Amino acid sequence: MLNVLLIEDDLDLAATMIDYLELEGIRCDHASNGVAGLNLIERAHYDVILLDLNLPRLDGIGVCQRLREVGNDRPILMITARDGLEAMLDGFRAGTDDYLVKPFDLQELVVRMKALARRRSGQVLLLRCADLEMNLSERSVRRAGRSLRLSPIGWRLLEALMRASPGIISRPALESALWGDNIPDSNSLKVHLHHVRQAVDAPFEVALIHTLPGHGIALRDPE
Missing domain, CATH: 3.40.50.2300 (Response regulator)
Structure with missing residues (x-):
């Protein structure tokens, strides 16, 4: 209902x-x-x-x-x-x-x-997952109060994950969100995802970005 x-x-x-x-x-x-x-x-x-x-x-x-x-x-x-x-x-x-x-x-x-x-609003200006916060109006990302630096593609990748959180996004859907119909070679997503993980997860004890083999990528609080 x-x-x-x-x-x-x-x-x-x-x-x-x-x-x-x-x-x-x-x-x-x-x-x-x-x-x-x-x-x-x-x-x-x-x-x-x-x-x-x-x-x-x-x-x-x-x-x-x-x-x-x-x-x-x-x-x-x-x-x-x-x-x-x-x-x-x-x-x-x-x-x-x-x-x-x-x-x-x-x-x-x-x-x-x-x-x-059937969907979340695309108009929200502040995205959150656990202690990670993306402010779309300020174009800023912080985790635990620490400012994070992302490339333009890294920003779009993280925004897509945060908008879907805690849901899973398939790799093809992520590639489409980043590059539309002009998808580069197969390693590009892997490289950009690695850089985003280095910014979002590496300095912290709890990882938020998770790979679910056969399904895709999810941003979620494991707790």
Whole structure:
């Protein structure tokens, strides 16, 4: 069962949406302002966040920005009565994954929610695994507070691993993420992975990058 949070100050609309989602077998919590929404997100796991743009106390842009700044990668679907291009761009710049203009068809809402629920957000600005932290806005990587240096390809490799963490990425998928269709010789990934391991794992007691023979590479905390 999907578990979603609706942050919407229009109580009539919120009630209609909650009733429809429950008929679809989707559990929906509700907050009527941005601050209350953030408080619920701190206490519970949600597969998707439905976020109104115009909210009291803290608007949808502010909520979205705060979630992405602290590394929350839950998919966000922004809902708003503002249909202008600039409003839409503001939402995407803040970190939303999708955008739906009121009035909308509830069936379309469900379809979009289910599509978002199958993946993490690509809009998150702070990625973490154990004591490893990658700040995408600052273009910095730190482990245990120590700054790490990576090549441009090493950065992309580590970002791909962190976005998938703790899941496994196959070698072909990693090569595609790094080089697209122009994949170099077969040793290139091995060489770059070695350099990333030297930066991320070698100076520390616990290794985070793991090779799973026959499956691929995973970044995960063994504990």
